Amino acid sequence: MKKLINRVDDVVPESLEGVGLAHPDLVKIDLEHKVVLRVGGPRQGKVGLVSGGGSGHEPLHGGFVGLGMLDAACAGNVFTSPTPDQMEFATRAVDGGAGVLHIVKNYTGDVLNFQMAADLVNGDVEVASVVTNDDVAVQDSLYTAGRRGVGATVLVEKIAGAKAEEGATLDGVRATAEKVNANARSMGMALTSCIVPAAGTPTFQLGDDEIEIGIGIHGEPGRRREKLVPVDEIAATLVEPIVDDLALSQGDDVLAFVNSMGGTPLIELYIAFRSVASLLADRGISISRSLVGPYITSLEMAGFSVTLLRLDDELKRLWDAPVHTPALRWGA
Amino acid sequence: MKKLINRVDDVVPESLEGVGLAHPDLVKIDLEHKVVLRVGGPRQGKVGLVSGGGSGHEPLHGGFVGLGMLDAACAGNVFTSPTPDQMEFATRAVDGGAGVLHIVKNYTGDVLNFQMAADLVNGDVEVASVVTNDDVAVQDSLYTAGRRGVGATVLVEKIAGAKAEEGATLDGVRATAEKVNANARSMGMALTSCIVPAAGTPTFQLGDDEIEIGIGIHGEPGRRREKLVPVDEIAATLVEPIVDDLALSQGDDVLAFVNSMGGTPLIELYIAFRSVASLLADRGISISRSLVGPYITSLEMAGFSVTLLRLDDELKRLWDAPVHTPALRWGA
Amino acid sequence: MPALASTTVFVTEGMIEAWLRLSATRLRERSRELTELDQAIGDGDHGINVDRGFTAVAAMLDGRSADPAAPAPDVAGTLKQTAQTLIRTVGGASGPLYGTFFLKASASLAGSPQPTLGDLIAALDAGAAGVATIGGGQPGDKTMLDALTPALSAARERLTSGAVDQVLAVAADAAEAGAAATIPMQARKGRASYLGERSIGHQDPGATSSAILLRALADSFQG
Amino acid sequence: MPALASTTVFVTEGMIEAWLRLSATRLRERSRELTELDQAIGDGDHGINVDRGFTAVAAMLDGRSADPAAPAPDVAGTLKQTAQTLIRTVGGASGPLYGTFFLKASASLAGSPQPTLGDLIAALDAGAAGVATIGGGQPGDKTMLDALTPALSAARERLTSGAVDQVLAVAADAAEAGAAATIPMQARKGRASYLGERSIGHQDPGATSSAILLRALADSFQG
Ligand SMILES: Nc1ncnc2c1ncn2[C@@H]1O[C@H](COP(=O)(O)OP(=O)(O)O)[C@@H](O)[C@H]1O
Ligand SMILES: Nc1ncnc2c1ncn2[C@@H]1O[C@H](COP(=O)(O)OP(=O)(O)O)[C@@H](O)[C@H]1O
Ligand SMILES: [Mg+2]
Ligand SMILES: [Mg+2]
Numbered sequence A, B: 001m002k003k004l005i006n007r008v009d010d011v012v013p014e015s016l017e018g019v020g021l022a023h024p025d026l027v028k029i030d031l032e033h034k035v036v037l038r039v040g041g042p043r044q045g046k047v048g049l050v051s052g053g054g055s056g057h058e059p060l061h062g063g064f065v066g067l068g069m070l071d072a073a074c075a076g077n078v079f080t081s082p083t084p085d086q087m088e089f090a091t092r093a094v095d096g097g098a099g100v101l102h103i104v105k106n107y108t109g110d111v112l113n114f115q116m117a118a119d120l121v122n123g124d125v126e127v128a129s130v131v132t133n134d135d136v137a138v139q140d141s142l143y144t145a146g147r148r149g150v151g152a153t154v155l156v157e158k159i160a161g162a163k164a165e166e167g168a169t170l171d172g173v174r175a176t177a178e179k180v181n182a183n184a185r186s187m188g189m190a191l192t193s194c195i196v197p198a199a200g201t202p203t204f205q206l207g208d209d210e211i212e213i214g215i216g217i218h219g220e221p222g223r224r225r226e227k228l229v230p231v232d233e234i235a236a237t238l239v240e241p242i243v244d245d246l247a248l249s250q251g252d253d254v255l256a257f258v259n260s261m262g263g264t265p266l267i268e269l270y271i272a273f274r275s276v277a278s279l280l281a282d283r284g285i286s287i288s289r290s291l292v293g294p295y296i297t298s299l300e301m302a303g304f305s306v307t308l309l310r311l312d313d314e315l316k317r318l319w320d321a322p323v324h325t326p327a328l329r330w331g332a
Numbered sequence C, D: 001m002p003a004l005a006s007t008t009v010f011v012t013e014g015m016i017e018a019w020l021r022l023s024a025t026r027l028r029e030r031s032r033e034l035t036e037l038d039q040a041i042g043d044g045d046h047g048i049n050v051d052r053g054f055t056a057v058a059a060m061l062d063g064r065s066a067d068p069a070a071p072a073p074d075v076a077g078t079l080k081q082t083a084q085t086l087i088r089t090v091g092g093a094s095g096p097l098y099g100t101f102f103l104k105a106s107a108s109l110a111g112s113p114q115p116t117l118g119d120l121i122a123a124l125d126a127g128a129a130g131v132a133t134i135g136g137g138q139p140g141d142k143t144m145l146d147a148l149t150p151a152l153s154a155a156r157e158r159l160t161s162g163a164v165d166q167v168l169a170v171a172a173d174a175a176e177a178g179a180a181a182t183i184p185m186q187a188r189k190g191r192a193s194y195l196g197e198r199s200i201g202h203q204d205p206g207a208t209s210s211a212i213l214l215r216a217l218a219d220s221f222q223g
């Protein structure tokens, strides 16, 4: 395992410290609770947004703390949900009297820990939560853990963040977050595995000509293993189930988010974006907003994911609203 | 070789197309010349900024075309300087009567091709050029090709771009670009090699516990090969020669730019930033601006580089000025 | 320990501490194996998670016994502190699940200052029920319940007839058999459920760590 | 070809075309080898670069001959078009350098409608001088000049006494020896100079491609 680290146990706290040192104007770090907090909080009267999850997905979530996005992000160990006490601390810290929205990716651990945290602040802070579950690689079923939360989480954080910044109520912010999640679907693939620092070995092994289709963001195995094919074909494999599941059709307007899993460089990511754009153009679906880059990653994994969000005027306005965080910035 | 591509020969044009499709509000692509152009150009009375170089360093240079930065970027084949006709096209396309600055990284190929391009437009367009040469891993000498141009190039493009946007003359913009280059130094390292698509095999081989210190941005071998050590030690190896060469001392104020070589994820990059920040704090040097991310890369190479720029009030003002490009955006 | 009829045997706080410490040792020893199981059908952290959690439990026990002002602990109190420690340090799915397991077990013993082995088995049963409630799973879903549930029903069956070590040995045996029986199952809960049919053919990491806990229980009470 | 004293032998445009086409074939065959040399002390693209360039030169020649309206080409014109093609398609350091080489050679022949072999050698000499001027290098710097310079001086020496094939064979021999002699050198120009002492022990890719060009010259004129 070759990583730019000091000690395996220090990976998460030292990385958080780095974020704090690089962006002192935007965030402050509570190292005891491993929470990234927006400077100047809590904001009276504004709904607070708290997210969090296992580390290893940077810039998610800590890189999205700031104006127009999150108020706090809880960092777990690598690929391990943070604990209720972290979430409790974050929730209390950002409550400005208007309540707090928990943005939770749909994994058993995240859901259970956020639920425990909500129980812990019950009576003190009004908490609502939205669970993102956009990964079409996973069959949705009442009898399983359901779909995973992946790329849509970034879009929920941006758009719900803008809604909260506008002064919406907790119910209003929650409804917007749910609207984004309901209108977004994702699917990803990997060229290589990632290495959990504490494990020290790759989570899975892929042959020199193999790829994993339907990968999650933790190196968990995907739908199937395939031979490497041109990216145009890979993109079709990812885009089709998304388009089907969202029932996108001619004339629809989407935000296209092409995300690097961490180790894939921009030169390749833009080729993938081109593939996605041409598949959508073929179907008469227009891309009126786009996001290309590493925003929800799996450590050093090479690969990419595609997230499509069906847009309407409200979502466009909220997407375009100012945002100023370590990883996403415009209009401010 | 596992890459998200279609055909090796299409890597550069398809990636450029992707940039154009993702950012139609900012750039347009001339595929014939493989040039990324700022929309709405040429701008009358504004000095035009043209850069370019081999591909594989994305977002450099095409990702820096837009408000407050470049007017055009010429894309060569991977790691191969573009040709004079591309540069001639770009230079003519962006000239708004106030002349054009060529921003050239100091490599024999880039220097010679840009020189030929300048000769080709001689008499039609007033051209000045700045050659960046900030890499302290290379001994500077009159009898060699001198130091390489690396991380400072990003800073030159941003700051000279802001100067041009302010309406400065060609001489003024050139002087600012030279000031940035004179006050910036860099050094990089690699954990892994990169693979030039047309070559299909890694440019170099590193053992499972080896790193390359003083790597360039083309996978060219560095100063020496070492055993992997904690990132705090690696950072010291990179920072010390930079601090010495810039003669930075207590009370100085710098921009700290910690750059991913392409395959290194943000979680590690922020740990590296923390190391750099603590080394500078030890010396009483304060970081008043920072940039952390993949901005000048070497395909999928894992590793990082450090660039320090000594700041004064003018450089801070120009750094803070609005910029709106695919890869760098604030204030607009 | 002599082969007493187990219903009448008292469970002391020291026995619980011994169990927790032996569990911590065993989970550390087998952490890599658990992580490898989790790499196959999960995200490769289960061994790391439970090792971190039980190391913290052992540290909590050490800290407590080094503190002269700490009140004398009882079984329910130790189980509760164990739950709190796990919830605070493990994270992931197994943190709340094992946390709930110990929390519900503790609650079930709250009124028993001198619990018998029967009380302990009933308490662990309550713990397993808590896991089923918050996780929404049941035996056959390829989770820790596939080790816990058969282990506790085997123990219950043996309770009136068997000696302490027999009761806990059959529980540990059943837990190990239950963990092995997860191999052909298709996961319906937790991260492995994302795999659908590809989850078949691998042993569940959580069922395996549960079997380790039950074997440690048998071994520590016997010792 | 009979062994005429080479100074009096005329060089036809067809001979130049044959040379360029053979060069394209050889560079393609040895592209990987050149790239591997460049991986060791450069950026791993030299074989790709010269292959791309000379493939374009061959295509240029094909296009020209397929075009009935194209004027009959002469030696200087073909060398100039070669230069332009290389400058437009190669990039990197070798693009302008080989481009200059052919451009200066063409300029030197501009006044000779019927150049002799001696004129060609003098023209290539002018080309090498052009490389030295724009690149700022000299023999011993571990560059293409370490093949070109000894090759052209060996050819010059043989010119009055030797037959055509001898002149060009000694040039090719000297170019290959010159390329091999770059192995112990420390690079002072181009990308390999960044390596300092670590450039020692590797053969220069540009010197190697230059030797390939000169061997192709000898072989094509002989054939
Ligand atoms: N809903 C559930 N009910 C019971 N056990 C579960 C459930 N979900 C997951 N588990 C158990 O948790 C184990 C995984 O724990 P761990 O790897 O620590 O957490 P995570 O899946 O969050 O990485 C699984 O092997 C399974 O036994
Ligand atoms: N200043 C120079 N003078 C002469 N030849 C040079 C000079 N710089 C580089 N070269 C030649 O160019 C070769 C490298 O060409 P190539 O790999 O195509 O370009 P790049 O170095 O830009 O990748 C070197 O092996 C060397 O022979
Ligand atoms: Mg986990
Ligand atoms: Mg090159």
Ligand SMILES: [Mg+2]
Pocket: C038, C042, C043, C044, C045, C046, C092, C191
């Ligand atoms: Mg796990």
Ligand SMILES: [Mg+2]
Pocket: D038, D042, D043, D044, D045, D046, D092, D191
């Ligand atoms: Mg090269």
